[in-house]
Amino acid sequence: MSDSAAPLTTADGVPLKVSLRRAVRRSKFKALLLVSPLLLFLGIAFVIPIFEMLSRSVANPEVSTSLPRTVAALENWDRQALPDEPVFEALVEDLREGQAARNLGLLASRLNYERSGMRSAINRTARGLGSMEPPYREAMLDAHARWGELDTWKLIERESSPYTMTYYLSALDRHLTPDGEITMAPDNQQIHVSLFWRTFWMSGLITLMTLLLGYPIAFLLANLPLRHSNLLMILVLLPFWTSLLVRTTTWIAILQSQGVLNDMMVFLGVIADEARWQMIHNKIGTVVAMTHILLPFMILPLYSVMKTIPPSYMRAARSLGGRPFLCFRRVYFPLTIPGIAAGGILVFILSIGYYITPALVGGQSGRFITNYIAYHMQTSLNWGLAAAIASILLFVVVVFYLVFNRLVGVDKVKLG
Amino acid sequence: MTDTLEAQSATPAGAGQAGVDDAFARFTNVQKSYDGVELVVKDFNLDIRKGEFVTLLGPSGSGKTTCLMMMAGFETPTHGEILLKGEPISGLPPHKRGIGMVFQNYALFPHMTVAENLAFPLEVRHLSKAQIKEKVARALAMVRLEEFGDRRPAQLSGGQQQRVALARALVFEPELVLMDEPLGALDKNLREEMQYEIKRIHASLGVTMIYVTHDQTEALTMSDRIAVFNDGVVQQLASPDELYERPENAFVAYFIGENNRLLGEVSERLGDDCRVQLDSGDTVIAKPVAVGGVGSRTTLSLRPERVSILRGDAAEQFDNQFTATVQEVIYLGDHLRTRVSVCGNEDFILKTPNAQGFGVMRPGQQIQVGWSSADCRALDA
Structure with a gap:
């Protein structure tokens, strides 16, 4: 073709591409106008918070803003011995300024995350600042023993950078030694990694359970006559019309030790009254309730795939001599794999980010990593750590999404 | 054609029918109802000889596909029995019947290659790898798709998919092959090509085929015998020429051609013929086929090509001659379709070859038309 040699033009000589762009510009603009409220909303409520969270997970402003003189004075420090008088003088000035502005609390918490005892060191020193006389080096060493330790000064120097990876490290139960090496936290302080694993394997189990329960229902939905399948579809969608909280607390009523199920089992003589099953506020409670709540998200993508498989495939396989189970395994099942993958990824991603249900029925042992994000947000007020855990979760979800998109294609996720 | 009449008669299996040995497949008094209220198939009797090509032809909803599905084992007869090689097969699940089947939408497994599709029936029969390979290659050669074994069905054209479906239904060498409107999704040229292809394969393999279609041209071209279905009942079972030339009732005459x-x-019986007083007042001599005595209502059936336009030539004499008014002339290349009004029928069609000697007719023109009483069949009303 001679496209490159002589570009096509319209009758009056305008290049065709320019003319086309002009023609569609107006309709493009209109389309953009229609979606702009949603785009604006997404930007404010979704994109900005995510970036805020990501930046908070590495942000480290406390030392550099509260101790600017100390940080400057430490620039030429050799890290071999305690700093000299000018550094102590700078620290005292910084602390005095901080006490006047009443913002030493943030600094104290921040340093205390990395090295216990730092909060009391700062608070006690700050109380004695008024009467402190030069030489400050001796006065400070008297005020609190932490100031006489080399590691304290290494910490202050290290955390003077406006960015830090310590939140991510502690999200993975690791921390930096004073010399900057990554080590595991002591055994009794390791919580997050095991919580991550628990979240992942329990989400996997929940996904498997929804698949086992949902596959036959989706098959019925796709193959029953319309009258019956409509009724079944309403039953599948019914949970969406009920409050999530109601559905979750109903499980408490059913599964608790004085609950419906246990009472029935005792009444039927299956179990003794004093040996009632503990099915709530543990892993069983979380798995049961979450399987129930997430079931529609497995059924609907499966159904949308199964609906497109004509019954003639199975008939053809049967007529060719295959036993029913073999036909299912060789013909029907492989064709539903996109649906299984779509439902699986949906349930798994929803599950690892689920908060309310594990919080209500999970007890101590059935809790997810999301419950710790909430804990760090609301109770320990360590937002940096909460942001780091949440970012790791986001990263895992994105990786799953990319793998899924590569293997199956995200356009396969349909809800009906 | 004696056995066709017998097969159609209401007599149950046994007396008067062809011997059991003759019938390769047989439906006896088969009835089918889905809802317990209406019969989809009312009383189906059919004997099929080995190697025969039988077509079940009828409008949609006439019960022909249901009959095919009952033979394949996907539907069970509500009443009656289906025999294959003399054995009743109602209790046999589909995968044990050994019947090849070609579906309307081909039903090729989309996640398998063409060769894997063909290998499927052989694998479930536990043939050796070498045997499977050889048979698949032979089946692909039969439908002339040797190069396409590694393709997925979605990468093939409709005609190629159709041929793969055919090969898959034949690869395990069944003695009976069922086809459910297999050419319905193809365009006209491809359909004709495939008709010959199926005929060729049928002739070369000698398998028995039962073919379901609603396309009468397809049925006429391919079949040894055709069962015309309407409303759950076989209206006529006969060879293609028999059906076209000698329809036995008004439905068959209307549906075929x-x-x-x-x-x-009917106003008078005249030996082999009868005189019919038309509603328009004209009188026609016709051949009584399915009419009662004098006074009974009748539909006269007349093929367009058997009606001649008379040009005052004394040599042309018919026992039925009328004056007709030309309403419309449609030019169709090799022939002209002329719609005239005659004997009170405004939509009377004539077909005249586009040959020398046939002058151009104009709407409104009066012409003389005539036909032989032998071509004018008096059927049920």
Whole structure:
């Protein structure tokens, strides 16, 4: 073709591409106008918070803003011995300024995350600042023993950078030694990694359970006559019309030790009254309730795939001599794999980010990593750590999404 | 054609029918109802000889596909018995019947290659790898798709998919192959090509085929015998030429080929012929086929090509001659379709070859038309 040699033009000589762009510009603009409220909303409520969270997970402003003189004075420090008088003088000035502005609390918490005892060191020193006389080096060493330790000064120097990876490290139960090496936290302080694993394997189990329960229902939905399948579809969608909280607390009523199920089992003589099953506020409670709540998200993508498989495939396989189970395994099942993958990824991603249900029925042992994000947000007020855990979760979800998109294609996720 | 009449008669299996040995497949008094209220198949009797190509032809909803599905084992007869090689097969699940089947939408497994599709029936029969390879290659050669074994069905054209479906239904060498409107999704040229292809394969393999279609041209071209279905009942079972030339009732005459209908009442029996008083007042001599005595209502059936336009030539003499008014002339290349009004029928069609000697007719023109009483069949009303 001679496209490159002589570009096509319209009758009056305008290049065709320019003319086309002009023609569609107006309709493009209109389309953009229609979606702009949603785009604006997404930007404010979704994109900005995510970036805020990501930046908070590495942000480290406390030392550099509260101790600017100390940080400057430490620039030429050799890290071999305690700093000299000018550094102590700078620290005292910084602390005095901080006490006047009443913002030493943030600094104290921040340093205390990395090295216990730092909060009391700062608070006690700050109380004695008024009467402190030069030489400050001796006065400070008297005020609190932490100031006489080399590691304290290494910490202050290290955390003077406006960015830090310590939140991510502690999200993975690791921390930096004073010399900057990554080590595991002591055994009794390791919580997050095991919580991550628990979240992942329990989400996997929940996904498997929804698949086992949902596959036959989706098959019925796709193959029953319309009258019956409509009724079944309403039953599948019914949970969406009920409050999530109601559905979750109903499980408490059913599964608790004085609950419906246990009472029935005792009444039927299956179990003794004093040996009632503990099915709530543990892993069983979380798995049961979450399987129930997430079931529609497995059924609907499966159904949308199964609906497109004509019954003639199975008939053809049967007529060719295959036993029913073999036909299912060789013909029907492989064709539903996109649906299984779509439902699986949906349930798994929803599950690892689920908060309310594990919080209500999970007890101590059935809790997810999301419950710790909430804990760090609301109770320990360590937002940096909460942001780091949440970012790791986001990263895992994105990786799953990319793998899924590569293997199956995200356009396969349909809800009906 | 004696056995066709017998097969159609209401007598149950046994007396008067062809011997059990003759019938490769047989439906006896088969009835089918889905809802317990209506019968989809009312009383189906059919004997099929080994190697025969039988077509079940009828409009949609006439019960022909249901009959095929009952033979394949996907539907169970509500009443009656289906025999294959003399054995009743109602209790046999589909995968044990050994019947090849070609579906309307081909039903090729989309996640398998063409060769894997063909290997499927052989694998479930536990053939050795070498045997499977050889048979698959032979089946692909039969439908002339040797190069396409590694393709997925979605990468093939409709005609190629159709041929793969055919090869898959034949690769395990079944003695009976069922086809459910297999050419319905193809365009006209491809359909004709595939008709010959199926005929060729049928002739070369000698398998018995039962073919379901609603396309009468397809049925006429391919079949040894055709069972015309309507409303759950076989209207006529006969060879293609028999069906076209000698339809036994008004439905068959209307459904097979083009047909001019004249309504009237028998006024007189004349030996082999009868005189029919049409509703328009004209009188026609016709051949009584399915009419009662004098006074009974009848539909006269007349093929367009059997009606001649008379040009005052004394050599042309018919026992039925009328004056007709030309309504419309449609030019169709090799022939002209002329719609005239005659004997009270406004939609009476004539077909005249586009040959020398046939002058151009104009709407409104009066012409003389005539036909032989032998071509004018008096059927049920």
